[in-house]
Amino acid sequence: MSSFKDLRIVDNFYQSSAFFPMPLTLIGTLDEKGNTSFGAYSLCFPYYIAGKDYYAMVLEVRNNSNTAKHILRTGKCTINFLPYSKKIFKEHVRLGFPGDTPEEKMKEFKFHLEEGLSCSNDPDNQYPKVISEALQVFECTWVKELDGAENDQVQEEYNGPYHNFNGITSKYGAHFILKIDHILMKDKYYDAIINGVTKKNFCPLPTNWGYRDSKNFWCSGYKKADYEGIPDKEVDLTSIRYAADRADDVVKFTDDALLTIVKVPRPFLKLVLKGCVDWAKENNCTLITEKEMKIISDKRNKDKKKK
Numbered sequence: 001m002s003s004f005k006d007l008r009i010v011d012n013f014y015q016s017s018a019f020f021p022m023p024l025t026l027i028g029t030l031d032e033k034g035n036t037s038f039g040a041y042s043l044c045f046p047y048y049i050a051g052k053d054y055y056a057m058v059l060e061v062r063n064n065s066n067t068a069k070h071i072l073r074t075g076k077c078t079i080n081f082l083p084y085s086k087k088i089f090k091e092h093v094r095l096g097f098p099g100d101t102p103e104e105k106m107k108e109f110k111f112h113l114e115e116g117l118s119c120s121n122d123p124d125n126q127y128p129k130v131i132s133e134a135l136q137v138f139e140c141t142w143v144k145e146l147d148g149a150e151n152d153q154v155q156e157e158y159n160g161p162y163h164n165f166n167g168i169t170s171k172y173g174a175h176f177i178l179k180i181d182h183i184l185m186k187d188k189y190y191d192a193i194i195n196g197v198t199k200k201n202f203c204p205l206p207t208n209w210g211y212r213d214s215k216n217f218w219c220s221g222y223k224k225a226d227y228e229g230i231p232d233k234e235v236d237l238t239s240i241r242y243a244a245d246r247a248d249d250v251v252k253f254t255d256d257a258l259l260t261i262v263k264v265p266r267p268f269l270k271l272v273l274k275g276c277v278d279w280a281k282e283n284n285c286t287l288i289t290e291k292e293m294k295i296i297s298d299k300r301n302k303d304k305k306k307k
């Protein structure tokens with residue numbers, strides 16, 4: 001007999017048939033007058049994370065929400081992550097109430113607004129503002145060309161045909177693949193990412209658990225994050241040597257160079273070796289030793305800081 005029960009899977013299964021940890025965000029979009037308005041959203045996750053020309057999020061929304069209409073019209077949004085407090089959560093729930101117009105919602109808006117980087121870089125165009133109290137904000141542009149959604153327009157009703165994963169995807173739903181234009185971060189957490197995270201400088205974001213029992217939205221505040229190092233696997237140079245010898249015809253690696261990357265997880269090894277080979281070619285180097293590995297690693301850290 002299994003130690004589990006088989007639960008029915010129904011609409012909105014993530015909150016009606018499961019416990020699913022989600023982010024708590026306020027999505028800022030431009031209304032028809034060019035003012036920024038906000039809706040509460042949790043179904044917002046990384047979509048393209050590597051190997052494409054850009055990075056993207058996916059947002060799942062009711063297709064007659066203000067947010068969906070605004071994204072269909074302007075293609076721009078900001079994803080604002082605020083810390084947890086009862087008051088802040090209450091404001092999210094207020095902004096999550098369907099049916100209010102942008103004006104009605106924004107009349108009593110509890111936070112402060114400022115321009116993001118998109119606006120400073122391109123002052124001639126309009127972009128939704130960002131929330132000053134947020135700890136982190138993603139400024140995004142809808143990639144409307146994906147899945148042939150470029151002609152999707154705001155309608156009273158959507159009767160199909162529907163797209164599979166971008167634009168209007170069902171009678172009531174829409175998905176938006178959102179290219180990340182900028183990630184804006186408050187100082188303390190910027191430093192944490194650049195200089196390394198500790199238990200003390202982690203960005204204290206809450207976890208949303210959704211709407212339950214047709215009664216309440218549930219959310220938990222931030223608790224200290226814990227860490228666990230990766231397993232200290234036996235240092236095995238032979239497999240790294242095998243990949244290194246095949247990384248390039250001309251550029252070669254010494255053993256002490258390879259010893260500096262023994263902890264790189266195997267799926268990333270090729271990429272790391274390629275980065276080293278590219279550096280060697282730019283610098284007319286044919287033998288990479290521990291010394292060159294240090295230069296490459298310092299350069300990578302510097303580039304990371306610049307970003």
Ligand SMILES: Cc1cc2nc3c(=O)[nH]c(=O)nc-3n(C[C@H](O)[C@H](O)[C@H](O)COP(=O)(O)O)c2cc1C
Nearest residue numbers: 039040041042043061062065066067093096097098
């Ligand atoms: C915490 C929270 C999270 C929510 N997440 C979503 C979501 O991911 N997708 C969605 O369609 N609606 C979600 N809702 C409901 C929307 O916020 C609601 O439809 C609201 O009317 C949207 O505002 P808007 O019409 O101004 O876009 C959420 C509500 C709350 C309170």
